[in-house]
Amino acid sequence: MALLDIVTYPAPILGKPCKLIENIDEDLVCLVEDMTETLYDAPGLGLAAVQVGVDKAMLVYDVAEDEDSEGTGLKVLINPKIVHTEGKVTSENEGCLSVPEFRADVPRFACVTVEGVDQDGKPVKIDAEGLLSIVLQHEIDHLDGKLFIDRISSLKRSMYKRRVAKAMKAEG
Numbered sequence: 067m068a069l070l071d072i073v074t075y076p077a078p079i080l081g082k083p084c085k086l087i088e089n090i091d092e093d094l095v096c097l098v099e100d101m102t103e104t105l106y107d108a109p110g111l112g113l114a115a116v117q118v119g120v121d122k123a124m125l126v127y128d129v130a131e132d133e134d135s136e137g138t139g140l141k142v143l144i145n146p147k148i149v150h151t152e153g154k155v156t157s158e159n160e161g162c163l164s165v166p167e168f169r170a171d172v173p174r175f176a177c178v179t180v181e182g183v184d185q186d187g188k189p190v191k192i193d194a195e196g197l198l199s200i201v202l203q204h205e206i207d208h209l210d211g212k213l214f215i216d217r218i219s220s221l222k223r224s225m226y227k228r229r230v231a232k233a234m235k236a237e238g
């Protein structure tokens with residue numbers, strides 16, 4: 067296993083849709099392991115492959131609310147799709163490992179149903195609400211080349227972009 071570097075905005079790869087995964091090979095299993103380690107090290111609730119520079123439709127997440135449960139609540143989702151949505155909600159203080167030092171309230175669906183396959187290639191269907199619903203929408207956005215800052219007001223977005231531009235200039 068290895069820790070992977072997390073790609074941050076404005077890296078162009080974060081703005082591109084990912085490719086569907088056709089077979090689950092050894093490389094992919096390896097990537098899942100490395101992404102898991104990277105997720106827990108960060109730490110974060112979810113991580114999409116594109117955030118470590120791999121433009122494949124895969125993500126890992128762990129929204130285990132019961133800390134006493136044995137092991138971890140790690141889940142792997144390959145080629146996930148939101149097939150149903152319900153209601154509207156605003157996430158509070160949403161953040162992203164690829165958008166460091168910035169948080170915002172983001173308009174989201176209250177509930178989503180997600181279909182995909184797990185690391186064994188078995189079909190999975192998840193009915194999510196609350197935090198899990200937000201995390202899944204956030205991570206699936208990554209697979210579509212979208213960041214949470216694309217879903218906030220243009221004023222707030224330009225504030226963040228200016229900050230990044232300034233920091234990059236300062237770094238030379």
Ligand SMILES: [Zn+2]
Pocket residue numbers: 161162163164204205208
């Ligand atoms: Zn993110």
